[in-house]
Every structure is written in C-alpha cells, then in structure tokens.
Amino acid sequence: MKNERLYDFIQNEQLGEVRLNEPLNQYTTWRIGGSAEIFCQPENWRACSRVLYQADLLEIPVTFLGYGSNVLVADEGVRGLVIQTKKMSRIIWEEPYVTAEAGVALAQLSQQVGHKGLRGLEFACGIPGSVGGAAIMNAGAYGSSMSYVVNKVRTLNLSGVSKSYSKEELEFAYRTSILKKNRKEIITEVEFILENGDAMESKRLMDEYLQLRKNKHPLHLPNAGSVFRNPPEISAGRLIEEAQAKGWRVGDAQVSEQHANFIVNLNRAKATDVIKLIKEVQKQVYNKQSIWLETEVVLMGFEDNRR
Ligand SMILES: Cc1cc2nc3c(=O)[nH]c(=O)nc-3n(C[C@H](O)[C@H](O)[C@H](O)COP(=O)(O)OP(=O)(O)OC[C@H]3O[C@@H](n4cnc5c(N)ncnc54)[C@H](O)[C@@H]3O)c2cc1C
Known part of the structure; x- marks a missing residue:
C-alpha cells in the first residue's frame, strides 16, 4: 500500500521513471538478483530530493544503485525503494573543474576528459561504474583512484536534504569512503579537479589500460x-x-x-x-x-x- 502511494506520487509529480516489482538483474553487471518493490530513476537531484522526502514520510526503506557493477542483489530482491541514478547525467565543464552528476558513466567521462586535454581520469577508462558509485567506493586502478581527482561531492540524506563534502571529509581509503560506511546518503554530483595534460598522451594511456583489461579480465x-x-x-x-x-x-x-x-x-x-x-x-x-x-x-x- 505504501509502495503504491509512493509510486502514484512519483508519477503524478513527474519526478522520473518509476516501476513496481522491477527485476534488478537487468541493472547489475552480474545479471543476478530479484526485484525491487519499487524502483525509481529520478530525473535530477531536485526530483531525487522530493522522492526521498516522500519515502521518508511513508517510512519506506531506501537503497541506492548506480550501474550495479559492484553489487550482488539477493534472489529475494530488495525491500522498499531502489533509487537508480542513471538519469542524473549532466556534466558541467569549468576547467580545471568538471562537475558530473552521479549517473554519468565514469568510463565515458574519462574519455571526454582526455579528449579535452585534461589529465587524471585515465585510470577510470575501463571501470564500468557510475560517477557516484565510483566516488563512494573510491574506485581505482593502475596506481590511481577517485581520491586523487575528487574535489568535493554533493549528497542528499534520507530526508532529501542536500549537503556538500570536501575531499578531506570523505575520508577516502582503499575502496572505501565515509559515505560507503554510513550508506545513508546518496551522492548526487561529484566535482573533479584535473590537471592540464595532453590529449594524445591520455589516449595512449587509456588504450594501454583497456588492452591490459582485455587480456586479463x-x-x-x-x-x-x-x-x-x-x-x-x-x-x-x-x-x-x-x-x-x-x-x-x-x-x-x-x-x-x-x-x-x-x-x-x-x-x-x-x-x-x-x-x-x-x-x-x-x-x-x-x-x-x-x-x-x-x-x-x-x-x-x-x-x-x-x-
Ligand atoms: C569488468 C569490471 C571491472 C571493474 N574494474 C574495477 C577497477 O579497476 N577498479 C575498481 O575500483 N572497481 C572496478 N570494478 C567495480 C565497479 O565498477 C566499481 O566499484 C564502480 O565504481 C561501482 O560503481 P557502480 O555505479 O556500478 O556502483 P553500484 O555497483 O551500483 O553500487 C556500489 C555501491 O555504491 C552505492 N552507490 C552507487 N551509487 C551511489 C550514489 N550515487 N550514492 C550513494 N551510494 C551509491 C550502492 O548502494 C552500493 O553500495 C569493476 C567492475 C567490473 C564489472
């Protein structure tokens, strides 16, 4: 009943795609997992905030999902609301800063950054996650990780209230961050700080990394x-x-x-x-x-x- 009320709210207010009993295997790279009782892809952070606020009022548990490339979803599925970030996919360029919404594909961002002659994100060219998922996991490879390039992130808490974290406050460590430990906030955008580089050199590095992955994975x-x-x-x-x-x-x-x-x-x-x-x-x-x-x-x- 509560889930149906939330479903109606999201539909009526046009806050994004919403579905009941949505199989989650299609949203994970393992292709495994049962259904989310309610599944929503908010259009932007404001919509996401309103969805969270409403879920909180209805006391519906909330789980966050990026590109599902680092999760194992139970066969029984996930109770309550799963918010997937895929539709939050805007990128703002203010070099040397780049701000990407949580649902931007990290690998694509890495390519775009390289083409623009900025360096620092080459390590991420073969990581199939979202920017938000990568930030929370401190994804990394080839001697670098998100902690090297993230300047700050914006989040929403479970009541839909926005907050900003500096890199230091995120307490990045090997494949983790403060936000991974508490799991009570969704990252809505990540601001990167990048250095001037050389587009050809970035491309060369990325080709090398992708080849290594092809050979090993x-x-x-x-x-x-x-x-x-x-x-x-x-x-x-x-x-x-x-x-x-x-x-x-x-x-x-x-x-x-x-x-x-x-x-x-x-x-x-x-x-x-x-x-x-x-x-x-x-x-x-x-x-x-x-x-x-x-x-x-x-x-x-x-x-x-x-x-
Ligand atoms: C072929 C392959 C290669 C990989 N290579 C690497 C690698 O080299 N290095 C590496 O570090 N990882 C690697 N990974 C793992 C994975 O891609 C990364 O951990 C990635 O950053 C996860 O992002 P995601 O969007 O898929 O997160 P998901 O798998 O969707 O979620 C992971 C966790 O983050 C949370 N989450 C996701 N988005 C948000 C958000 N916006 N706000 C709050 N919480 C959120 C979820 O609740 C979950 O707890 C690889 C995976 C695959 C399949």
Whole structure:
C-alpha cells in the first residue's frame, strides 16, 4: 500500500521513471538478483530530493544503485525503494573543474576528459561504474583512484536534504569512503579537479589500460569485477590461485579461469550460488594461507532488507 502511494506520487509529480516489482538483474553487471518493490530513476537531484522526502514520510526503506557493477542483489530482491541514478547525467565543464552528476558513466567521462586535454581520469577508462558509485567506493586502478581527482561531492540524506563534502571529509581509503560506511546518503554530483595534460598522451594511456583489461579480465561473461579486497601487500587473485580454487563452481557461478578474483555468471547463476562460492573460497584460502579474504562487492537485500 505504501509502495503504491509512493509510486502514484512519483508519477503524478513527474519526478522520473518509476516501476513496481522491477527485476534488478537487468541493472547489475552480474545479471543476478530479484526485484525491487519499487524502483525509481529520478530525473535530477531536485526530483531525487522530493522522492526521498516522500519515502521518508511513508517510512519506506531506501537503497541506492548506480550501474550495479559492484553489487550482488539477493534472489529475494530488495525491500522498499531502489533509487537508480542513471538519469542524473549532466556534466558541467569549468576547467580545471568538471562537475558530473552521479549517473554519468565514469568510463565515458574519462574519455571526454582526455579528449579535452585534461589529465587524471585515465585510470577510470575501463571501470564500468557510475560517477557516484565510483566516488563512494573510491574506485581505482593502475596506481590511481577517485581520491586523487575528487574535489568535493554533493549528497542528499534520507530526508532529501542536500549537503556538500570536501575531499578531506570523505575520508577516502582503499575502496572505501565515509559515505560507503554510513550508506545513508546518496551522492548526487561529484566535482573533479584535473590537471592540464595532453590529449594524445591520455589516449595512449587509456588504450594501454583497456588492452591490459582485455587480456586479463573475463569480459565475455557477466561479472562484478574483483569480488575480494586485496589484503595488504598481496593480491586476492594470487591467493585464490595458490589455493587452487580457480575454476571452482557452484551452480552457474564460477571462479573465473582467467582471473581468480572474478566470479563469472555462466548462465543462470543465483545470488545464493555466488554466496556459497564466496564462502568456499574464503574457507579454502584461510585453510591454505591463514588469510581471511573480505568481500569488495556490496551485498544488497540480504540483511535487514530481506523480505
Ligand atoms: C569488468 C569490471 C571491472 C571493474 N574494474 C574495477 C577497477 O579497476 N577498479 C575498481 O575500483 N572497481 C572496478 N570494478 C567495480 C565497479 O565498477 C566499481 O566499484 C564502480 O565504481 C561501482 O560503481 P557502480 O555505479 O556500478 O556502483 P553500484 O555497483 O551500483 O553500487 C556500489 C555501491 O555504491 C552505492 N552507490 C552507487 N551509487 C551511489 C550514489 N550515487 N550514492 C550513494 N551510494 C551509491 C550502492 O548502494 C552500493 O553500495 C569493476 C567492475 C567490473 C564489472
């Protein structure tokens, strides 16, 4: 009943696309997951603020989704409202600053920045996330990460109130930020500060990075990038390989033969298959090397969210 009321509100006020019982597998790169009770793609941050305010009044739990490239959605789906940022996709250029709304594709922004002769975002050319998801996760590669280029971010809290965070306040660390820990705010835009560079050199770097990814990653099968965080001074992939878990399979979820820190969906993998496989890999690595691997992927709809 509450969900229907929120649905009507979003439709009547024309705040964005909204759907009831929307399957989420189509919004995750793993192609796994049940439905969101209510799913909304707000048109802009103001619309998003109004949706949040209304959800708060109705006491509907809210979950945020970017491009779903680092999440495992439960087979039972997600209770309440899922807000996906994809439609918030404006970019404002005020060099050396670039402000991108949360739903801008990071890889595309990286290409555009490079073409304009600005440097700093080359590392992101093959990361299939949104700008907001990348900022909250402090996504990174090839010795750089979002923490090197983010100047500030704007957020909305669960009542729809806007706030700004400086880079220092975001407390970036390896694949995390203060906002990832609290999960109570949605990033609506990110301001980057970039340096003057050379478009040709940026292109050369990006071509090199994309080639490296092509060679290393199982990009032909649905996946969510690295499943486990790298422990200090050793890569999770190497530990998994040494524990001889490469190729292990539960249902249609398989530890990639190509890159041991990736789990691929061979066809119809369920979230429960992935979870079982994650646990088996954790146990095996612990038994062999006494190191407990922590997950990097975010679980959605599993804990208190479960229907
Ligand atoms: C093939 C492949 C390669 C990858 N390579 C890399 C890599 O090199 N380096 C790397 O760091 N990652 C990598 N990843 C993982 C992933 O792309 C990044 O973590 C990315 O930044 C996640 O962005 P997203 O929009 O997909 O976030 P999602 O997966 O949608 O969400 C991730 C988390 O962020 C939250 N979230 C998303 N958007 C917002 C928002 N606007 N406000 C608040 N919370 C939000 C979600 O609630 C969730 O908790 C890779 C993934 C794949 C599939």
